[in-house]
Amino acid sequence: MIRPTEQRPALTETPRITVERDGHVLRIGFNRPEKRNAADYRLLSELAVAYGELENDPELRVGFVFAHGDHFTGGLDLADVAPRIGADGLEIAPDGGINPWQVSGRQLSKPVVIAVQGTCLTLGIELILASDIAVAAESTTFGQIEVARGILPFGGATIRFPRAVGWGNAMRWILTGDSFDAAEAHRIGLVQEVVPDGTQFDRGLELARRVAAQAPLAVQAALANARLAVREGDAAAEAALQPALVRLASSEDARIGMTAFVTRTEAEFVGR
Template identity: 30%
Template sequence: MSYQNLSVQEENGILILTISREKALNALNGQTILELRQFFAEDAPNRDGIRSIIITGAGPKAFVAGADIKEFVGLDAENGRQLSQRGQDVFRMIETFPKPVLAAVNGFALGGGCELAMACHLRVASENARFGQPEVNLGIIPGYGGTQRLIQYVGKGKAMELLLTGDMLDAREAHTLGLVNHVVPAGELLDKAKSILQKIATKGPVAVAGVISSVNAYFQYNEDGFDHEVRAFGKTTGTEDFKEGATAFIEKRQANFTGK
């Protein structure tokens, strides 16, 4: 598939998805949101042999520095609601994608960029990364899930402070608060991201998908996470992967999972 604002590279079962609007600090405009939807709805699910995805931003300055504010000018309440819903729908697709999605955060991850990183399953940040939800500075609030996901990572009190002040977190602060899994020098960012995903790739794909869906279920108001886990556990015990994993454990060898 061809994209205007995204570039896609495949490497050893990992898709590296780069948001490529470097001159605009990779800001999320409508076209980019549309392409992200296309990627996660049509492109990535139909690629054979893909085990995981890295999302990053082009250039050293920004992962995604926010939404493209020029497109917000002139919005009325209904158009604003629709714009927010489109973004939330796409980010929910990322959050529920059955294969690991890791944000490799280089530079600024602000507004929609912070929301995009939080929708991913894991986050690795370069030492120069900065995170924040500065929407109140513009007289609006986060619209792509920021008020909900930030609480999940840093707790209500700190999330409230960050959302109300618009203050930024540096990479170390984000790591201390639990927003980021790892912080590395900028030149090691993609290597660290790949090493994590390569380790996950040795695990059972059905089990990995079950972990993702079960963890997500904890935060869904209309779903019992414990019940979801029971059903997901039952599903894994009936797979060829479980038989292979158990046999490999008994035989003290590396399992060869097939995702079946």
């Protein structure tokens, strides 16, 4: 098992994103530690490919995103990325890939758990906001600093940050570009857990495995309904509840879950 601090052998073409299967969990690691995991175009594209793999493989149920090295990400590598911004913006998802920030293109139907440490700037915060459960090391420093670089957050922070933490809390950090710590991130609800430094990987993976142990069709249905409420309102989500329940109730996993409940045994779900 590759841990964030382990040494890897030198490769001719070291991947910017590591991808490793862990049962039903796909572990996705930022792997440019010598640059504080700053995201150049290649890293963004490889990340989109990894998200596409998560979505397209029925055996994969949960994504777990983390970073190798001391920092989650120093944000965009503007020297590499800025020249690629065309008249229609920046396209990062190749064929089969999914934009990890989910502000364009195909949407991910499976949950993502994320663990961060060190520096977590700009697109790192936006990736937290596009994920479903976030764990932070207690010394993590956050910053939504785009306004200090003459641009705006374009990975979803303007949309999701106010919704997740409240308007004033979001504007406090988006409009000033100031940095804030893990305690503040937890206070406002950006992250769900703050853990001792060095334990964020294990705790995040533990949560990802916990989600992966549940009935995957039910997890995806619950996630889809919650997202529907956000995107289209309560009425749309309410209208979809009963049809989703009927569909799930006839699944093999529902029978497995009921048998496990009656027999007081651990359910082993199959995703059907």
